[in-house]
Amino acid sequence: MAKKQTAGREQLGDFAPQFAQLNDDVLFGEVWSREEQLSARDRSMITCAALMAQGLFPQFEAHFKMAKANGVTKDEMVGLITHLAFYAGWPKAWSAFAIAKKYYE
Numbered sequence: 001m002a003k004k005q006t007a008g009r010e011q012l013g014d015f016a017p018q019f020a021q022l023n024d025d026v027l028f029g030e031v032w033s034r035e036e037q038l039s040a041r042d043r044s045m046i047t048c049a050a051l052m053a054q055g056l057f058p059q060f061e062a063h064f065k066m067a068k069a070n071g072v073t074k075d076e077m078v079g080l081i082t083h084l085a086f087y088a089g090w091p092k093a094w095s096a097f098a099i100a101k102k103y104y105e
Contacts, residue, residue, distance in 0.1 A: 005029065040070040048072075049080055052096045053088035061099045074104040 008023030032043060044067035051060040067077065077100050085093035 005032070041067075041072055044070045044072055045076065045080060048077070049084055052081065052084055052092055055089075055092050055095070057095050057099065060096060064099055064103060068103055074100070077104070 005024045005028030008020035008028075009017075012020040012023075032040070038046070044063060047063045048060060048067050051057075051063055064077070078097075081093050081096045081100060084096075
């Protein structure tokens, strides 16, 4: 069972309550909790790949920490970043490696 997400309400609950509710209850409550389709580990790898490809490094870093907690190994993350370097861009890979190195060393 996935941990109940409350970041939306904590960070935006008063400012953007509907967005916070959608973030916590729909994205993380309904979509992320469907482990019969994809494991949390696989979902984390897919999410990190999408965020790296778009160059969204603050979100990549947050999801990277979740990926590590969900069992993604250093070798798997290095492989993911290396593979994506050729599809998403070399500079994005450098940025992603800086984040990965920080958490795996």
